[in-house]
Structures are given as structure tokens and as C-alpha cells.
Amino acid sequence: MSTPPAPPARPAEPATSGEGIRPLVLIVEDEQPIAEALAYIIEEAGYTTLMAPHGRAGLALALEHQPALILSDLMMPQMGGRELIRQLHMALDSAAPPVVLMTAADVRFAQDAGAVDVLQKPFEITAVEVLLRRFLAPR
Numbered sequence: 739m740s741t742p743p744a745p746p747a748r749p750a751e752p753a754t755s756g757e758g759i760r761p762l763v764l765i766v767e768d769e770q771p772i773a774e775a776l777a778y779i780i781e782e783a784g785y786t787t788l789m790a791p792h793g794r795a796g797l798a799l800a801l802e803h804q805p806a807l808i809l810s811d812l813m814m815p816q817m818g819g820r821e822l823i824r825q826l827h828m829a830l831d832s833a834a835p836p837v838v839l840m841t842a843a844d845v846r847f848a849q850d851a852g853a854v855d856v857l858q859k860p861f862e863i864t865a866v867e868v869l870l871r872r873f874l875a876p877r
Contacts, residue, residue: 760786761874762803766796766810766822767840772859776809779866785874793817797825805835807873809857812841812848820851827852836873 763780767773768791777787788803790796793810794817800808808826810819817825819839826834839853840861848856854873857865 760784761806762786762788763870763874764788764790764796764800764803764805764808764810764835766790766793766808766814766819768792768811768814772811772840776866779863780870783867783870785870793819793822793825796822797829800826800835801829807870808835808837809869810837810839812839812843812851819848819853823852838869838873 763785765773765776765780765787767776767789770791773789773791777789780787788799788805790799792814796808796810797817799805800822808822810822812819819837819841823834823837823839826837836854837852838855838857839848839851840857840859841848842859845856845858855869857869
């Protein structure tokens with residue numbers, strides 16, 4: 739029995755506003771409600787989002803759109819967060835965007851994957867806002 743195809747990546751609203759270009763945050767998450775909640779929080783904070791349902795789609799979007807920050811689930815089908823980080827560093831070397839891994843599992847395992855930070859699931863809105871302020875220019 740085969741797995742149904744994942745939904746396509748969803749671009750958010752255009753990356754421009756009256757103030758100019760808004761930094762792009764790529765959300766790589768296989769659980770759609772979590773991805774949509776993150777997109778809402780990030781867009782309300784004044785940033786633009788792209789969403790990918792797994793690491794392989796996330797890698798393609800990252801290479802094409804060069805996001806300022808990536809929030810990625812650690813464990814996903816078709817490519818998890820660890821492999822996403824590895825592939826980004828192979829393709830972009832020092833130009834790779836910072837990746838924050840999200841996990842409900844062992845945080846140390848996520849930290850050892852090369853993430854710049856870890857967002858523990860379930861997360862609070864304020865934790866996401868702190869990450870945005872830490873890694874992106876103030877809005």
C-alpha cells in the first residue's frame with residue numbers, strides 16, 4: 739500500500755509591504771495544523787512564510803527562495819530535519835540559512851544535528867516570537 743502524495747508547498751502572501759521586502763521564513767513541517775499555526779504567528783509578526791510538507795520539498799524551496807530562517811520538524815517522511823541541514827550545508831556551505839529544529843523528542847538529539855536552536859513541541863507563541871527576534875532583523 740503506497741502513501742498518498744503530500745500536499746504541495748504553500749507560498750504565503752507576497753514578500754513586499756509598504757515598508758519594503760519582509761524577511762522570508764520557511765516552515766518545513768509534515769503536520770499541517772502545526773505548520774499553519776506557525777505561519778500565522780510568523781506572518782502576524784510581520785514576516786513572510788513558505789511551507790513545505792517534508793524536508794525534500796523544504797530543500798528545494800530553500801535553494802530557490804533563500805529564506806532568512808528555516809523552522810523544520812526533526813522527524814518527517816521523505817527527509818527529516820537532520821538530513822535537511824546536512825543537504826543545505828552541502829549545497830550552500832556558509833551561505834546556508836539558520837535552521838531551528840522543532841521536536842517533541844530528545845532536544846539533545848536535535849542540537850547534535852547542527853541546528854542553531856531547538857523549539858520544543860508543544861511550543862508557545864512567545865517562544866516563536868523570541869526565535870524571530872533572535873535570528874531576524876527587528877520589524
